[in-house]
Amino acid sequence: MRVGVFWRSVVLGVVGVLVLAGCALGPSQRPPVAVRGAAAAAPATSAAAAPADPNALPAPEPQNPLIEYSDCTADTLETVGAAGFPVPAGRVLSASCGQLEVDSDPLRPAARTTRIGVLRVSAADAPRNRPALVVVGDSAAGGSARLAARLATLVSDPVLATYQLVGLDRRGSGADLLDCAPPESRTALTDTPPAADAVMLDGVLEDARAVVQDCYLLLDSDIGTYRTAATAADLETLRTQLRVTRLNVLGLGDGATAAAEWAAAHPRSVGRLVLDSPVDLASAEPDRTEARTAAVEATFDAFAAACLARGNCPLGPDPRGAVTAVVGGLGQRPLASADGDRLTAGGALAAVRAGLPEPARWPALAAGLAAAGAGDPSGLITFLASVLGPGGTFDGALATACNDSAQRLAPPQVAQLAQRWGTRYPLFGAAAAHGLLSCGPWPTAPSDPPIVALPPETPPVLVLGTAADPRAPLTGAQRVAQLLGRSAFVSWQGAGQGAYPRNACVIALVEQTVIGGTLPRDGTVCPA
Template identity: 25%
Template sequence: MPRSRRSTGRALIAGAAALAALLAGCSAPASTGQATADVTGEVAEGLRPYYEQQVHWKRCEGRFECADIEVPMDYADPGGKRIKIAAIRTTGGSQGSILVNPGGPGASGYDFVRDGVDVMTTDKLRGSYSIVGFDPRGIKRSAPVTCLTDKEQDAAREESYDIDSDQGIAQAVKDATELGAKCAEKTGPVLGHVDTLSATKDLDILRAALGQAKLDYLGWSYGTFLGAQYAELFPERVGRLVLDGALDPALDSQAVTLGQAKGFEQALRSYVESCLAGSGCPLSGSADEAVAQVRDLIRSVEASPLTAQDGRLVPVNTFVSGLITPLYDEANWPALTLALTSALQGDPTQMLWLADQNAQRDPDGHYTGNTTFAFTAVNCLDYPMASDLPTMRKEAAELEQASPTFGRYLAYGGTTCENWPYKPVRKPAPVKAEGAAPIVVIGTTGDPATPYAWAESLADQLSSASLVTFKGEGHTAYRSGANSCIKDAVDNYFVDGKVPADGTKC
């Protein structure tokens, strides 16, 4: 589940959506599962043992097969420590395997396939391919980033900071520094190697472990970033790639946050208009007046945090996280209506429940994943961020102007990474993937987390991209039950090699 940038508060999550039309195209090069050619190809010195390892798939989780694939912790030292990438796959299908990534960074591809493969992929796709999910390095089962106990994470989510004061920002930096130190202590040196470039190199070892000369891949949201980086690094090994809900790899951290701030502001307005047109809406008046009521509610929580029925404190960042969560998918708007109705009466319990879904906290108080910490660790390595106060103040003003409702609470991301134990290893840059086979990029016009303009930009950058546009609301477009135009575009591409025409609109 793709996530948005975080601020001095906590990270946010995602869902998916879709709606309708028809298309055309040419043919993609044939892509078969068990390649007859050498699946290793040219590899850097010291990496051949990883590419040639024997992987043992065992029955697991009922109807699936699971395996661990070894990769080097540090690609600069392949003879050093090894880590294991946990993978799971469906069985059947004669056309090989499609690797999938649901987003993040920090989402578990293992859980995604085990719990949601029937929802997020179609019968046609599963009938033709084995669908392979994996936990990227640093996530859940694959050398996970480990930082806080469940109780410590509960306490951290109850913290709030006076971001208008220098002292408040200094406290946020202090707490983030302490968090980073705990992550380094509990995770070990792999914390410095959970960047996307390293995960991209893992992806190629996974491809070889599946016996495929070329990578067939389906990525949503952050998964598009991983897929685009793969195409840039290994263009000659690109099979059939679909990138749905695209991130623009050329954008810096502030530009990404600005895009999302504008996207969520528009998503809130779309929700409000729908709410006012229906029955039981707790808001009233015009759309502008209703949005203002939501802003007033958020500011009141900032001034005086609420207490949920289980006794937990709900500060503004947790409250905003809960409010944003259902904006990823209009199917979840009724849940937001219930949460707002209760919150306007002084009860934040429903809003906290939404925030708990984001944070992967179950009703017993157990955090079932490490998404929040992995999200931070990956982004601190992937994105250099300004952390000097004047620059952060300037960026915060830009965000609040772009999104009067949410911008304030998406700002000051630099406080998190200022004293992170490891420095960034990547600079944002466009990708070209010269020589790659046709790549399908999908953008949704009303996507709040990965704005449509990013899909346009990525498609322009990639030398062989075909852009498919879904006119609708929600984050990402392809899933079982989605509109037939999008489903057919993706399924016909993977199964029949039919590349949708560039500029296709659904």
């Protein structure tokens, strides 16, 4: 798949429209809901001290940031509006952009520094010192700064009356965008056919080597610093620059995993912490990729069911069969767009995986798949633009994924996995196995300690999991909660990347935590 420079980067939404639903619990009592009337009260400046009740959450602190911000309201709101997240009527937002200087390698402080993007977005009339709720997104979903802006269009008024949202970009995205891979190698790795043979897999490994060679020439020893543990260190740096004793954080995907690692390393720095669909980095490859592949298949089933439920599904009565036929046809004959871009079977699967995290985009994804079946690839090419196009997520996501794992697989191992997974996960299994070769030549990053139990002085945290999350399997989020120990786990029986703020039940429980200062009951289940 080749994406021309004229393609605008499509911002992948990682938060969806609100779906009104109630909270469903097991045999336990119904959990309390955040008291919205208390949200506008000014937080006490003495909140930094640990609360007397070990299960109570520290109150939000006013911030006094050292970061130099400049107004970027117009550009920010235009970008998120174009991505399908307009500012609600009656809500006036203000956005300021800044940069945070961090150690390039947290394991070698003061050796070199780099700058990562920070975006502060709030109600236009918010005082400068209103407490911060830091947003850390997933490495495969673009910059956290833009995620904070999207959230500002979706969260409730009480949240904006209590906090300013501060998006902290992941390394490799936003102001620190990683752009080092040869475009032809990105394309080749994406285009690997699901039915690749041994010769093709040798070629995939060579393309992966080309990526590593070019990235190493650009980054040298910093090639290993694009990893989740580095984001954990960046969070602590941000806390010091906001000049607060305790930091309130909302993490998504492996951004939630980074926040969990930060909390374990800096327990006295933790305020109110929500981990939305954390990725289980304690599991080794290929088990981690297999679990994610099963989750992608489950998310596709939810996508297919939603298409049928809307009526007049463009994929017909059997969406899975229709998509399988589209991919099979592209394997025999790729499609060229009017602009000369080329869509292959591997590219089509990558486009589907790019669209599945955001249910708001599912109708466009279904239409693009149906159009590809009729000979028009333009819809799916648009989905790929956010990955392979200018400002795309490919390089940063690949670097983070490879640096977060010490395992490296050879072509024969991958071929065996592709055969086995192709049977277990018929749509995405083989391609997911082939993707493991992308990390084959990648240098092994310094070993980071796995997530461990939170020290007793850490305030308890809220962990969310989603039944069909294509980036973070529900079982992985549950395991993270178990490893942390001091947590309450809430599962949402919906689909898409992350549970908040997609569902009224989830919204109430998150607000109970970040506004009300108490955790919901562990084991709460929110219906779809």
